[in-house]
Amino acid sequence: VLTPFWMEYAYKSNIPMFTQFAVNVMGVADGSYREPEAIRKEGIRRLRAFFAALGLPATLSDMGIGEDKLEFMAKKATRAEYGKESAIGAIRPLLWQDVLNIYRMAK
Secondary structure, X not given: OHHHHHHHHHHHHOHHHHHHHHHHOOOOOOHHHOOHHHHHHHHHHXXXXXXXXXXXXXXXXXXXXXXXXXXXXXXHHOOHHHOXXXXXXXXXXXXXXXXHHHHHHOO
């Protein structure tokens, strides 16, 4: 559920990587990488379509997770809930507010 939304949120931190993912994993024609934004968008669209073809939920709401849980989940993911916040992720380090933004995109 979260991967396509995370990709939308984090792609600017490593545009070449997301472009390569679209081309090498999702089979998007590369166009010699002249249009990385269009290539990235199509890669994410194809990933969502692939997940849908597998019958997977597309949103957190589809999984029964409501808005009321999102802040707690974001704080737990980054340990902010315990007063020891640390950024997660290597491509773009995410603090709890970043994680919350992704969760809200995915609701």
